Each structure stands twice: as C-alpha cells, then as structure tokens.
Amino acid sequence: MSALPPAPPEGLAPGGRFHAWRPSPGGTAAVFLDVDGTTLDTEPYASGAVVEAAQRASRAGVAVGFATGRLPRGLDVVRGQLASAAHGRAAGGPGPVDVVHNGAAVVRDGRVLQRWPLPRGAAHDLVRWCVREGVYAELYSGPRMFVTDRRPEAQVGWAEVSGEPDGDATELLVGASARLEVDKATLDVFEVHRTAEVTAALVGLGLHVEDSTAPFLPGVPVLNATAPGVTKGSALRWWARSSGTPLERVVAVGDGQNDLSMLTAVGTGVAMGQAAAPVREAAHLVSGPVDADGAATVLTLLADGRL
Incomplete structure (x- = not known):
C-alpha cells in the first residue's frame, strides 16, 4: 500500500487528485504558469507580488516559464517585468522556455524550438x-x-x-x-x-x-x-523529453479548461482558487484566486523549497 500524501504546503488546499500527489524527491526543476486568469488578472501587468516571487523562484534555480494561448508577443509585457538579474537563466545562458499558441509552439528567447501547425x-x-x-x-x-x-x-x-x-x-x-x-x-x-x-x-x-x-x-x-492532439500538455511532454527533465519535477499552474492537459501531465498540478470545479478536480493542489495573487503563493513556496 502506498503512503498517504503529506499535508498540503502552507497556503494551498487539496485538489481533486491530492491523493495521488507526492513531492518530487529531486525538487522542482521548472514551473509553467498560465497567463490570463493566473499570472494576470484584468490588468496587462503582473502584480508586484507575482513579479517578486517569480524572481525569487528563478534565483532559487527553478525555471519559470509560461504556458499560454497567447502568441509570443503577447508575453512581451510580463516577460519584460520579470527580466532582471538572474531571472530564469544563468549568466550568459539561454532564457526560460514558453509554451505559446495553446501548445502549438514552444519558444525560447523568441526562437521557435518546435511547432505543430494546423493542417x-x-x-x-x-x-x-x-x-x-x-x-x-x-x-x-x-x-x-x-x-x-x-x-x-x-x-x-x-x-x-x-x-x-x-x-x-x-x-x-x-x-x-x-x-x-x-x-x-x-x-x-x-x-x-x-x-x-x-x-x-x-x-x-x-x-x-x-x-x-x-x-x-x-x-x-x-x-x-x-491541430489534433495539440495541447499545452502535449507541448510540455515534448519539452520534457527534449530537455531531459522528468515531468515529476515540473509544476503547472492554471485556471481554465485549456489548462487541464498540463495540470494532469506534470508531477504537481495547481489550480487557481477561482477555477471551475472540473479544473480544481483535475489538480493536485489549489492555490488562492488570481485577485489574491494565488500564483505568487505557489512561486514563493518554490523559492523556499517547500513545493
């Protein structure tokens, strides 16, 4: 019989799949954040709490990426906010990876690593x-x-x-x-x-x-x-294989139906507090809502090595 899961990290509640969750023994390597309704509320800018927590997580060695339905330039503002010394990269190294077009492309520093277009x-x-x-x-x-x-x-x-x-x-x-x-x-x-x-x-x-x-x-x-079979989850699986990163060491955070595929693909899927019931049921953990900086809670836990 498998051991019961530990208590949820402070600030998070159990999701529908909490019973199947275990913290990764190797620690978290990367986190992918949905944008609209997760990183951003109604404003085009991320809150100061989210920016500070993302920078802290990056300095702690966690790669902070986005997984969004937006096109690449739709990330320019929030990426600009997060761009600072040591954010998401070693000195002179490549920037973090982003999943864009709802999983149809994976990009890094504006360069397309892989894409799956419509017929x-x-x-x-x-x-x-x-x-x-x-x-x-x-x-x-x-x-x-x-x-x-x-x-x-x-x-x-x-x-x-x-x-x-x-x-x-x-x-x-x-x-x-x-x-x-x-x-x-x-x-x-x-x-x-x-x-x-x-x-x-x-x-x-x-x-x-x-x-x-x-x-x-x-x-x-x-x-x-x-295209058929193309989702945020399929893109994250491709990235994990190509980068050699175990999905068990990946956290995904989202709030919408189009986030279900990535919440169920990774080792730790976190739903935002305002997400609909099916999204919360698909997640291991639930954070606060976007208007209470639920994404910052997750990033802070990652920065402190508690998730």
Whole structure:
C-alpha cells in the first residue's frame, strides 16, 4: 500500500487528485504558469507580488516559464517585468522556455524550438467559414496575427495582448501568404448563443477545440483551435523529453479548461482558487484566486523549497 500524501504546503488546499500527489524527491526543476486568469488578472501587468516571487523562484534555480494561448508577443509585457538579474537563466545562458499558441509552439528567447501547425486545408476552410458566417477569428502564424474582421469589441484584445493585426485572414487564402502555416486559431464568440454552433464547426474541420477565457472579455466564450492532439500538455511532454527533465519535477499552474492537459501531465498540478470545479478536480493542489495573487503563493513556496 502506498503512503498517504503529506499535508498540503502552507497556503494551498487539496485538489481533486491530492491523493495521488507526492513531492518530487529531486525538487522542482521548472514551473509553467498560465497567463490570463493566473499570472494576470484584468490588468496587462503582473502584480508586484507575482513579479517578486517569480524572481525569487528563478534565483532559487527553478525555471519559470509560461504556458499560454497567447502568441509570443503577447508575453512581451510580463516577460519584460520579470527580466532582471538572474531571472530564469544563468549568466550568459539561454532564457526560460514558453509554451505559446495553446501548445502549438514552444519558444525560447523568441526562437521557435518546435511547432505543430494546423493542417493547411483546415485553416483555409476555417477562414472561409468564419467570413461567410460572420464569426470573429484570429489566426496566428508564428508572431503574426490575421483577423477575419475588425469589429470594435475585438480591439480590446489587440490593446491588451497582441497589438494591431498584421493582416486580414483572407490574405491566407491567396498568393504567397497561402503557404503560411497557421499555428492556432482563436475564436471570440461575441454572439454567445452561437457557441455550440461554432464549436461544432471547428470539430467538423477536424481541429482540436478547447474553451478558454479572457479577463478583459468577460462573458465572451473563447475557443482555441489547434491541430489534433495539440495541447499545452502535449507541448510540455515534448519539452520534457527534449530537455531531459522528468515531468515529476515540473509544476503547472492554471485556471481554465485549456489548462487541464498540463495540470494532469506534470508531477504537481495547481489550480487557481477561482477555477471551475472540473479544473480544481483535475489538480493536485489549489492555490488562492488570481485577485489574491494565488500564483505568487505557489512561486514563493518554490523559492523556499517547500513545493
């Protein structure tokens, strides 16, 4: 019979899979943080508590990375906050790894280490369907973003995350741009009653679909569409294999349905306090909510060697 798990570290509560959790004997090597709803609340900047705790964890030898649905440039602000002496790297060494595009790419210092794009035919059919049906979508190709329309309500996301679009999505259907690979599509379903219809259309195109949320778009369903089998969890598994890092020594922190795959892939999955019940049930541990700096609690425990 296996030993019972220890008590949760101070500041954390048991999650649904707490019974299966054991601290890694080798200590934590890396932590991957979701961004929206985990690292960030409604502001585009991380709180001082999160920044300080992340820097402390890095100085303690824990690599601090992000796992997000955002495109790479959507991390510029928070990465800039965390960039300081000794953050996430040895002197002169490489920076930390980030999972972007909801698992469709793994990047380091702006360089793509691996990517898993959408099938080109499915990406083109998605553009045609969204334009025909009047559904807003953002399609990401590496650092570039193409949009199906420029409605005002979508522009808050441009201001908060991505910056201005690089072009219209229909450009992906013609000329040289038709050869671009699309890493991920994000559909903000402003017509909420159409969520099931939009989800069915994405599934019908053979894409993997996961729900997400954006604090700056309250009440708006956000659907991430990636290639089949591509998730944050699959990207973390690839990184672990390629880097030789045991997943048992990895912590993941998130709050949304699109975080389930990484919370269940790693040795320690931590749900944010405001996460829905299925996310808390999938996690080993539960921290405080984002508006109480729950991510800082996790990072502080890592910095002190208590998680």
